[in-house]
Amino acid sequence: MKPNLVLAFCLGASAIHAQQTNEVGALKRQLQEATEKFDRALQEHRKIIDDLNRRLEQVQAAQTNGRDRSLVTPGATNMVETDQSRLTSAGKGLRVGTQGAYMDIGLVGTFAAGTSTASDVEGGTQLGGHDPNQRGFTVQGVEATFSGAVDPYFRGMANVLFSIDAGGESFLELEEAYLETISLPGNLQVRGGQFLTEFGRHNPTHPHAWAFVDTPLVNARFLGPDGLRNPGARLSWLMPVPFYSEFSLAAQNSHGETAASFRSTGHVHDEETEDEVPFAFRHADNDRGLKHIDDLLFAPRYAVSFDVSDTQTLLLGASAAFGPNSRGGDDGGDTDTQIYGLDFTWKWKPARHHAGFPFVMWQTEAMWRKYDVGEFNWAEEEDGQIIDAGTGAPALLPGETLNDYGFYTQLLYGFKPRWIAGLRFDYVKGNQGDYERLDLTLNGEPLGRDLGRAERWRLSPNLTWFPTEFSKLRLQYNYDDRKSIGEDHSVWLQFEFILGAHAAHKF
Amino acid sequence: MAALALAAQSAIGKINVVATTADFAAIAREIGGDKVQVTALAKPTEDPHFIDAKPGFIAMLNRADVLIEGGAALEHGWLQPLLQGARNPKISGTAPGHVHGNDGINMLGVPTSVDRSRGDIHAEGNPHYLIDPMNAKIVAANIAEAFSKAEPKSYEIYRANLKAFQEKIDARMLEWQKQMAPHKGASLVAYHDSWPYFAERFGLKIEMFLEPKPGIPPTPSHVASLVQKMREQKVRVILVDAYVNRRQADSVASKTGAVTVPVSHFPGGVKGTEGGYIQLVDYLVNSISQALAGAK
Numbered sequence: 184m185k186p187n188l189v190l191a192f193c194l195g196a197s198a199i200h201a202q203q204t205n206e207v208g209a210l211k212r213q214l215q216e217a218t219e220k221f222d223r224a225l226q227e228h229r230k231i232i233d234d235l236n237r238r239l240e241q242v243q244a245a246q247t248n249g250r251d252r253s254l255v256t257p258g259a260t261n262m263v264e265t266d267q268s269r270l271t272s273a274g275k276g277l278r279v280g281t282q283g284a285y286m287d288i289g290l291v292g293t294f295a296a297g298t299s300t301a302s303d304v305e306g307g308t309q310l311g312g313h314d315p316n317q318r319g320f321t322v323q324g325v326e327a328t329f330s331g332a333v334d335p336y337f338r339g340m341a342n343v344l345f346s347i348d349a350g351g352e353s354f355l356e357l358e359e360a361y362l363e364t365i366s367l368p369g370n371l372q373v374r375g376g377q378f379l380t381e382f383g384r385h386n387p388t389h390p391h392a393w394a395f396v397d398t399p400l401v402n403a404r405f406l407g408p409d410g411l412r413n414p415g416a417r418l419s420w421l422m423p424v425p426f427y428s429e430f431s432l433a434a435q436n437s438h439g440e441t442a443a444s445f446r447s448t449g450h451v452h453d454e455e456t457e458d459e460v461p462f463a464f465r466h467a468d469n470d471r472g473l474k475h476i477d478d479l480l481f482a483p484r485y486a487v488s489f490d491v492s493d494t495q496t497l498l499l500g501a502s503a504a505f506g507p508n509s510r511g512g513d514d515g516g517d518t519d520t521q522i523y524g525l526d527f528t529w530k531w532k533p534a535r536h537h538a539g540f541p542f543v544m545w546q547t548e549a550m551w552r553k554y555d556v557g558e559f560n561w562a563e564e565e566d567g568q569i570i571d572a573g574t575g576a577p578a579l580l581p582g583e584t585l586n587d588y589g590f591y592t593q594l595l596y597g598f599k600p601r602w603i604a605g606l607r608f609d610y611v612k613g614n615q616g617d618y619e620r621l622d623l624t625l626n627g628e629p630l631g632r633d634l635g636r637a638e639r640w641r642l643s644p645n646l647t648w649f650p651t652e653f654s655k656l657r658l659q660y661n662y663d664d665r666k667s668i669g670e671d672h673s674v675w676l677q678f679e680f681i682l683g684a685h686a687a688h689k690f
Numbered sequence: 691m692a693a694l695a696l697a698a699q700s701a702i703g704k705i706n707v708v709a710t711t712a713d714f715a716a717i718a719r720e721i722g723g724d725k726v727q728v729t730a731l732a733k734p735t736e737d738p739h740f741i742d743a744k745p746g747f748i749a750m751l752n753r754a755d756v757l758i759e760g761g762a763a764l765e766h767g768w769l770q771p772l773l774q775g776a777r778n779p780k781i782s783g784t785a786p787g788h789v790h791g792n793d794g795i796n797m798l799g800v801p802t803s804v805d806r807s808r809g810d811i812h813a814e815g816n817p818h819y820l821i822d823p824m825n826a827k828i829v830a831a832n833i834a835e836a837f838s839k840a841e842p843k844s845y846e847i848y849r850a851n852l853k854a855f856q857e858k859i860d861a862r863m864l865e866w867q868k869q870m871a872p873h874k875g876a877s878l879v880a881y882h883d884s885w886p887y888f889a890e891r892f893g894l895k896i897e898m899f900l901e902p903k904p905g906i907p908p909t910p911s912h913v914a915s916l917v918q919k920m921r922e923q924k925v926r927v928i929l930v931d932a933y934v935n936r937r938q939a940d941s942v943a944s945k946t947g948a949v950t951v952p953v954s955h956f957p958g959g960v961k962g963t964e965g966g967y968i969q970l971v972d973y974l975v976n977s978i979s980q981a982l983a984g985a986k
Contacts, residue, residue: 230860237796237824332783338774366779370752421752421777427745429775488745493733496744532742534733537933538905539740600907600935651905652767653806689771690743 286331286339287684291391293323299673301663305349308663308671311398312408313390315675317349323677324390326358330686337362342389358389358412370421380411380482381431382502383526383548385591392688394546394595395643396659396675400609401589404635405522405552407443411504413480427488427498436473437480437506444520444552445480446471446509460625462635464569464618465559465580467509477517480506488690491529498528498690512557512582524550530690540600549590556618558582569630572622580618587613587636601649609641632667639665655679705840708754708781710765711738712956713820714791714829716967718758720855721834725844726756734956737933743768751776754787755840758833761792762817786839791829795819798886821955822887823863823971827856862968866892866975873982879920879948880929881939884955888974898925900938908938920946926985927951927978932959951981 295315301308305316315321323346330340341360347353361376379387385402387410402410415435422428438446447467461467473479486500502524511518525548532542561569561577571578589611597603613636623630645659657677664670704727709715715730722728729750732741738760751757751772759765773782780787797815819825834852838845874893878885881900889896898919902912919925926947930939932954939950953974954960963970 230856238794363774364777366777366782370777372777421748421775423752425749425753427749429745429748486745490744490746496742496746498745530742535735535933536740537737537935539737539742651806687743687767687770690745 286329287686289328289684289686290682291324291326291328291389291679291685293325293391293677293679295321295323295396295675295677297673297675299661299671301671301673304673306408308661308665308673309397310400310403310408312410313344313346314397314403315673315677321349322347323396326389326391328684328686330684332365333362336365338365339363344390356409370423372419372421374417374419375415377414378412378417378433380406380413380433380435380480380504381417381484382406382411382482382504382522383500383524383550384528384546385548386410391679391681394593394603394605394647395607395645396657396677397643397661399548399591399607400611400639400641401548401550401591404589404611405444405550405587406504407441407447409441411443411482412441413437413439415480427486429487430485431483433480433482433484435480435482437478438472438509442480442506444504444508444522444554445506446478460630460634462633463510463554463556463580463585463616464578464623464630464633465510465512465556466564468511478507480504494531494533496530496532496690498526500524500526502526508554508556510554510556510559512559518555518557518582520555521553522550523552524548528690538600540597540602542595542597544595544597545593546595547590547592550588552585552587554585554587556580556582556585556616568625570624572624572629578621578623580621583617585613585616585636587611601651603647603649605643605645605647607641607643607645609639609643611640612638634665634668637666639663653681653685705755705837706753707756707758707837708750709758710741710760710769712958713967713970714758714760714789714833716957716970717820717826717830717855718756718833720966721830721848721851722837723847723851725841725847726837732956734954734958735932737931738764738955739767741765741768743771745775747772748775751781752778754778754781756787756789756833756836757781758789758791758836760817760820761790762797762814762819763812764817780840786836789832789836791832792817792819793832794828795825798890799883816883816886818884818955819887821885821971821974822891823859823866824891825887826967827859830855858968862971866971869975869979870894873979876927876982877923877925878927878929878978878982879916879925879942881931881934884931885929885953892975894978896929900928900942913938913942917942917945920948927981929953929978931955949981949985951977953977 293313296319297315298318299308304318309315313323315323325345327343328340331338333339339362342358344356344358345353346356357377359376359378361374361378363374364372367373381387385393385399386406398408398410413435415433417431417433419429419431422430436442440447471478482502482504484500484502486498488496488498491497504520504522506520508518508520527547528544530542530544532539536542559580562579564577569578570576589609591607591609593605593607595603595605613633615632616636619632641664642662643659645657647655647657649655655678659675659677661673661675662670663673704725705722707718707722707726707728709718709728709730711732712730712734715728718726718728731747731750732738754776759769779785782788792814797819799812799816801813820829830852834848837848870892875895877895877898879898879900880896883899883901883904885896888894898916900908900913900916902909920942926949928939928943928948928950930936930950930952932952936950942948943950952960954963954970957966957970958964960973963973
């Protein structure tokens with residue numbers, strides 16, 4: 184606007200010069216032009232004054248707000264990059280720190296109350312580490328989330344979860360804590376630290392964002408009660424095509440309690456109780472460290488998404504996880520696990536929606552696990568309790584490949600603002616292994632099928648009410664059918680609150 | 691695929707602009723003219739606070755030269771994960787290609803203290819500022835600045851377009867003020883507190899809402915007290931945003947003899963506003979002044 188001011192003064196000056204000429208016609212013409220120009224300049228002037236008044240008001244308002252706001256002048260380059268208000272504008276939650284040093288802090292508390300006809304709720308009907316774990320009340324998890332930009336190159340986040348198991352023991356888990364690049368060239372992104380493996384849809388999701396009270400059976404069996412997560416690094420590439428198409432590859436440690444199908448015992452909180460039958464009827468041996476690169480866990484994923492219409496979106500993904508497992512047998516030989524997964528998500532949301540409702544979302548994940556086990560001789564164990572009833576001697580289990588598969592499919596219907604009705608069907612099954620065909624006993628009791636791999640299914644209708652985005656009440660019924668154990672009924676009421684920053688949800 | 695290829699081809703040589711909502715997109719088109727290719731993420735009929743973070747948006751943002759967001763937590767529920775996935779330094783938080791529409795706006799409704807027991811309050815003030823045409827002039831300037839930085843060659847064009855847009859607003863403003871002048875001080879009801887800037891500009895009072903608190907749906911007791919207040923104060927006009935279920939507004943209207951006026955903040959949100967920002971304000975001023983005139 185400043186050049187206009189100058190222009191206005193020049194115009195005034197040129198009008199004065201015009202008076203010195205003698206030709207009347209030219210004088211009139213010039214006078215007319217000058218008058219027009221003067222009027223225009225006057226209008227511009229008025230606008231400048233208006234704008235200046237406006238800006239003055241803003242500055243005064245900003246000062247009374249104690250803010251240092253940058254003001255925009257057309258064409259000027261006075262954008263203040265370190266505008267604190269811009270930092271605070273990123274979130275409406277709790278943000279602590281002074282200028283240039285800040286982070287978002289949020290807390291999510293998730294609890295459940297309910298009952299079940301099953302006596303073995305924890306690890307029995309409910310396989311997930313953050314599922315309701317007993318009749319009565321359960322602290323499913325209290326998650327604290329810390330996040331923010333580290334510097335112009337990295338963004339950091341940490342998620343710490345506190346929970347209490349059925350025995351009343353407290354657990355503090357580092358769910359995630361990682362660094363992620365903000366702008367690498369070539370559409371690449373690198374993440375490093377402790378993180379949930381990007382396998383399918385459910386595994387990378389934190390408990391408070393689940394649509395059901397509990398973890399799907401197939402996830403709990405194959406990827407572990409607490410989900411597959413470990414220290415590692417992940418590289419992802421967003422392909423330069425006009426639709427969403429992303430490939431990622433993670434390398435993580437394959438040992439630790441949160442690598443269930445790999446070098447872990449696969450138990451909730453890594454505890455194997457006295458009378459518990461271990462997976463594949465043999466002890467896990469995971470005290471071996473990292474000897475070569477093959478000892479790491481590798482997890483590739485490809486995901487692609489399209490809008491199939493103006494109101495329907497489709498997301499398809501293929502995931503895998505490869506790594507050594509902990510059942511290589513007595514000689515400590517290397518055996519591997521391979522898990523493959525396909526996921527399908529379809530969502531419908533009309534062009535006219537209020538607070539995100541109504542919507543319909545259908546999500547399905549199917550997985551297949553190939554688990555090699557080595558030969559295992561119970562005669563070499565100090566506590567050789569598993570006996571071959573045919574010989575009366577400690578059992579000698581053969582080496583073999585165990586094939587398991589399973590899926591869940593869930594339908595969510597947000598039928599009116601703040602209300603969602605859901606229905607999920609779970610199914611898991613393992614092919615009968617050679618070791619299960621042996622006539623084995625534990626403490627005199629016949630073992631039969633491996634319960635960690637036996638067929639079962641579950642049907643779970645539920646209803647969720649969100650009083651606001653920051654609280655949630657959910658009622659769920661589970662009908663469980665476990666082969667060789669029987670049917671069970673469970674009812675859970677889940678309640679949740681969110682304090683402070685709450686990160687936006689992904690699709 | 692053919693359509694996509696065509697769209698990509700026509701975009702060659704143009705600045706690729708992504709706006710979160712249709713109102714910013716409309717102003718970006720005014721400023722950019724044929725030098726820009728503008729896409730809005732949210733449909734004009736959608737509730738802008740609750741847009742799905744669709745993966746396809748990540749691909750759009752990845753290719754954007756300029757991103758225009760409203761800021762003030764308008765897109766808080768969905769934009770952040772998209773930006774993280776987009777990995778595009780041109781539009782990262784502090785890059786010149788990331789336009790925060792609210793820069794330089796005098797925000798209304800900035801709470802002195804923030805407490806969620808009062809509902810979903812925005813700490814940075816009410817984010818629905820663009821419906822005041824004087825604010826549209828500031829946003830247009832912010833956009834022109836970003837376009838000039840993205841493509842300095844066309845600086846003169848953006849500047850001329852900005853001037854033309856601002857002059858158009860000024861000229862229309864006189865008309866709008868004239869139309870609204872007889873209704874100074876009139877009281878209206880809205881569903882959500884998204885009209886304070888419009889109210890302030892045109893001297894209206896929009897202080898009663900169907901929502902008892904921001905983001906909390908109408909409750910029977912709140913609606914009952916609202917009906918009573920409307921009867922006492924003879925309030926006869928209810929503004930209903932395009933994305934809101936009209937049933938409750940219609941029921942309140944029938945109990946109070948009021949009329950409901952379909953409104954939107956977004957060009958294309960209601961019929962007859964597809965032509966852009968100025969047409970939208972034309973529509974709002976016409977329909978609201980007519981409703982107020984009829985209610986007298």
